[in-house]
Amino acid sequence: MVFVLAILLLLPIVLLALWVLKVPSSPVEIRGRHILISGGSSGIGLELAKIAAAQGARKVTLLARNVERLKEARDAVAAAVSGSSDTEVGFVSADVLDRAGLRRAMAEAGDVDVLVCSHGISIPCAFEDARDEDLDTVVGINFMGTMNVVKAALPGMVRDGGVYPRSIAIFSSQAAQAGIYGFACYSGAKVALVKFAESLKQELFLRKIQISVIYPPDTDTPGLREENKFKPEITKILSESSSAMVAIDVARKAMDGIRAGRFNVSCNFDGHLLAILCTGMSPHMSVCYSLAEIVFLPVTRIISLFIQYGWYRTIRAWLIKHKKCV
Template sequence: MDLPRKPTFDLSGKRALVTGAGRGIGLAASAVLADAGADVTLVARSAGEIEEAAAAIRARGQKATALALDVTDVARVREVIGAAGPFDVLFNNAGANRPASFLDVTEEDYDAVVDLNVRAAFFVAQVVARGMVDAGRGGSIIHTSSQMGQVGGARRSVYCSTKWAIEGLTKAMAVDLAPHQVRVNAIAPTFIETPMTRPFLEQPGFKESVLTKIKLGRLGQVEDLMGAVLFLASDASSLMTGSSVLVDGGWTAD
C-alpha cells in the first residue's frame, strides 16, 4: 500500500520578503522562514534593528539581508523591492495602531494608520505579486490581519477598519492571482506581546479585560504565530488561498 506523503515545510531555494521585520511578529516570521531554508530579506524603516536581526539569522548559518525602506513611500517600494525581487514568499506585516474612541479620532491619526496598514500593504503586495507573475513560478503572499478584522473593539475603529480591509483584500487578491498560482492568505492574531502592544497592555485594567475574551486564558507570544506563518508560506498549504487563519486563543469563538 502506498501511503500519502506528508507535506513539506521546507523552503530551501525560496526567497522571502518580510516587512515590519525589525521586531515582534515580523522578526519571528523572518526567523522561522530562514530556519526553514528561505533566503529572507528583512524590511523596516529602522536600519539598525533589521541589520542586527539579519546578522543574528546569519550567525545561525542561515540567509538574511537587511533592506531599510519606508513602505509608505510607494515610489521607493516599486523601485527598491522591484529591483530586489522576484520573491517566492511575502509576509506583509508592517502596521500600526493609534487607539482612540471613535468620536476622538483625528484626521492625522486616521491617515497615518490607514496609510501604513492598508495603502502600503496594498502596494507592497502589488509589486511583489507582479514579480511572482513575471517569474512564472507562483508564490505565497501572507497578510498580517487581526482578530479585529473579524470583530469590533473599543477604541479600535480605525484599526478595525484597516484589518477588515485586509481581510477583503486577501480574498480579492486570491481571485485575481489564482490563475498565476500565487496564493494569498492572512494570519489573524489576538493580542500578542510585542513592542507595539506593550504600551496598551500596561494600561490599568486593559490586560485583564483582554484576558476575559481570550478563551485559552493567556496573551499570545510571537512564537505562537510561527507555525501558522510557516504553514502558509510552504507547500503544506498548497490548496489554500483567500483564507484567514485565526490565531486568537478563542476570542472570536462566540
C-alpha cells in the same frame, strides 16, 4: 433512528459537494525560495524570518524603515541559523507609504517567491477622541501600506515561478473578526485587508500565487507594549478575557498556514471559533474545515451572543461609574 440514518445518507453527498466546490490550492515551498517580510525588523516579522531561514530559504529579505534596527534584525536572523543554513539574509529600507521607494526596494531585493506583509500599527482610543493624524497613520500603514507593498512586489511574482506556487501572506487581526472598544479605526483597516485578500485570491489563483490572511490575537511584541501605555481602560478590561500569545508561536502558526496554502490562518482556539463565525465569502479551500464551519456555525453564534452580552455590560458599567453616559 430516522434522523441518524438521514445524516449518514446526507454526509457523503455533502462531502462530495464540498470537494467539488473547493477552490484549488497548493502547498507553498520555503526551501530554496526568496522570502521578503515587511515589518521584519522586530516582533512577529523577525520571528518569521528566523523560521524561514531555518527551513532552508535561499534568501530572506527584511523590509522596514529604520536601517539600524534592520541591521540588528539581519544579524539576529543570521545568528539564529549560524552553521545550520546557507540562507542569505539581507534587508531593504523603505516606508510602506512611499510607492516609489518600495519599487526601488523591490528592484534591489529581486523577485520574491513568498511575500509576507507583517507590518502594522495600532493607536487605540475612543473614536471621538482620535486625532486626524492618527487616523491617517493607522489606515495608511495597515491598509494602504499593505496594498503598496503587494503592488510593488507583484510584477516580479507573476513571472513564471517554476514548479512551486508563490505566496502572498497578509497580516490582519482578530480585531478584524470582532470589533473592540477603542479599535474602531484599526479594526476597520484590518477588515479592509481581508476583502482586499479575497479579491486578490480571485485575480491570482490561476497564476500560481497563493493568498493567506493571518489573524493574530494580542501578541507580546514591542508594538503591543507601546500600545498598552495609552490603551483606554475599557479596552484593557475587555482584553483581559484572553491572554497574549508570544511572537514565536504566532510566527509558527503563520508559517504553517502559509506553507499549507491556507487562505484563513488562525493562531489559537479563539481564532478558530472566530474564523468559523466570520467565514462569510472566504474561499472554500478545505473540505474538513468547511464541514466544521457548516456544523459549528450555530454553536459559535450562540457563544458570541454571550460574549457580546458580557462586553456591553462591562462597557455600560464602566461608563456609568465614570459618569460618561449622556
